Amino acid sequence: MQKREHFGSRLAVILAMAGSAIGLGNIWRFPYQVGQNGGAAFILLYLAACLVLALPIFFAEAAIGRRSGSNVFGAMKKLAPGSPWKWVGLLTVITPLLLLSYYSVVGGWAVDYLYKACTFSFSGNTSGIFSNFISSTWEPLIAHTVFLALTAGVILMGVKKGIEKFTKITMPMLFILILVIMLFGLTLPGSWKGVEYLVKPDFSKITAEVAASAMGQAFFSLSLGIGTILTYASYMKKDENIVSSGTYTAFSDLLFAFLAGFVIMPAVFAAGIAPSEGAGLVFETLPYIFSQMHTGSVVAILFFVTILVAALTSSISLLEVGVAYMVEEKGWSRRRSTLVLAAGVWVVGALCSLSFGPLEGVKILGLGIFDFFDQFCSNWLMPLGGLLFTIFVGWYMRKADVRDELTSGGRFNRRIFGAVYFLIRYVAPVGIVMVFITNLIF
Numbered sequence: 001m002q003k004r005e006h007f008g009s010r011l012a013v014i015l016a017m018a019g020s021a022i023g024l025g026n027i028w029r030f031p032y033q034v035g036q037n038g039g040a041a042f043i044l045l046y047l048a049a050c051l052v053l054a055l056p057i058f059f060a061e062a063a064i065g066r067r068s069g070s071n072v073f074g075a076m077k078k079l080a081p082g083s084p085w086k087w088v089g090l091l092t093v094i095t096p097l098l099l100l101s102y103y104s105v106v107g108g109w110a111v112d113y114l115y116k117a118c119t120f121s122f123s124g125n126t127s128g129i130f131s132n133f134i135s136s137t138w139e140p141l142i143a144h145t146v147f148l149a150l151t152a153g154v155i156l157m158g159v160k161k162g163i164e165k166f167t168k169i170t171m172p173m174l175f176i177l178i179l180v181i182m183l184f185g186l187t188l189p190g191s192w193k194g195v196e197y198l199v200k201p202d203f204s205k206i207t208a209e210v211a212a213s214a215m216g217q218a219f220f221s222l223s224l225g226i227g228t229i230l231t232y233a234s235y236m237k238k239d240e241n242i243v244s245s246g247t248y249t250a251f252s253d254l255l256f257a258f259l260a261g262f263v264i265m266p267a268v269f270a271a272g273i274a275p276s277e278g279a280g281l282v283f284e285t286l287p288y289i290f291s292q293m294h295t296g297s298v299v300a301i302l303f304f305v306t307i308l309v310a311a312l313t314s315s316i317s318l319l320e321v322g323v324a325y326m327v328e329e330k331g332w333s334r335r336r337s338t339l340v341l342a343a344g345v346w347v348v349g350a351l352c353s354l355s356f357g358p359l360e361g362v363k364i365l366g367l368g369i370f371d372f373f374d375q376f377c378s379n380w381l382m383p384l385g386g387l388l389f390t391i392f393v394g395w396y397m398r399k400a401d402v403r404d405e406l407t408s409g410g411r412f413n414r415r416i417f418g419a420v421y422f423l424i425r426y427v428a429p430v431g432i433v434m435v436f437i438t439n440l441i442f
Ligand code: PHE
Pocket: 020, 021, 022, 023, 024, 025, 026, 096, 099, 219, 220, 221, 222, 223, 224, 226, 228, 314, 315, 317, 318
């Protein structure tokens, strides 16, 4: 087997992890979740879920990854030999592939919109662009294929030359672009209503379902409970600081979600679209923004490049989990693993894509195929994975080993270790179980 690769520097680790975290979850999912779950009150719950539940899970997952230096399945085999924990590893090989299947459908929407921007389709009346597009059969399928092919392309190049290089160039670019577009969006007439919507909480909107969605969004956005952070951390060197890398990642992810919220919500109100519209919200709103700008088409091109890149730095992290597993556990080549897994993901993704068109009538538990996968992964599978990771680190691993990882052998975080360990051992698991139970009852 080939020698395992490592990320080259501390910055490279943070950028790759932030690259995984920042993606469609911030630009596409966050605004529509806020809109569906009642606005600012949801944002507060989301913040709490990130700090209290998500961050400890990040540390736990990263600790497992780096300690084992393995893929998700191998990590459990190594750290808990002969125990059923390896099945948890297997669960986290499958979840990211499921998630990638519908993720790459939305990635495809970004590909298609980039094409539309390049052919100046966002001038004049923009209503109906999105609904015509997703309800058709071939156009979204082709876009989905292109997106997955790009993802596979980066993965084929490897950890250092592929993932590391790509995220180093693209992450800083993302922040600059979103800021520029936000400043413009805030000048649109009627946009202040959107700002108000984001900052004035209405606490009567908080329900068990809203809390579960906030937790789901935190997991989705920070790429947790699904083996991605575990896999990336397995490429971290021993002397790097897991706690600070995690905190930087979470901070940049939150910041990016808020920026995206301030791009989308004001425009939603300016365009007179209902915030509770659902998964199409962003893709219905953006054409309107661009049609209102003098230099709209240039900005539109830049913006869809941005979304596309953000989506790619996340989708590669999803595919890498499965590829690392196939290479290390099954002895497959990186190339074969990438191509076979991408093909499987394509098929499931195609069903999700068609669920907005020809397969619209197909329902699973009352939801369309796409929505079912989205909710099942983020509200159930990811928190479940996160719960199991915290139980593993908090209750199964030896405390001394956990300390060794989280303090990098006593180098950092010695003072805060106790608090972090408490969060991992008690607060996060109890919090997740509580949300699960309330969700089941209601
Ligand atoms: N966090 C990514 C986003 O916000 C999605 C993702 C989830 C990536 C899980 C990897 C693992 O878009």
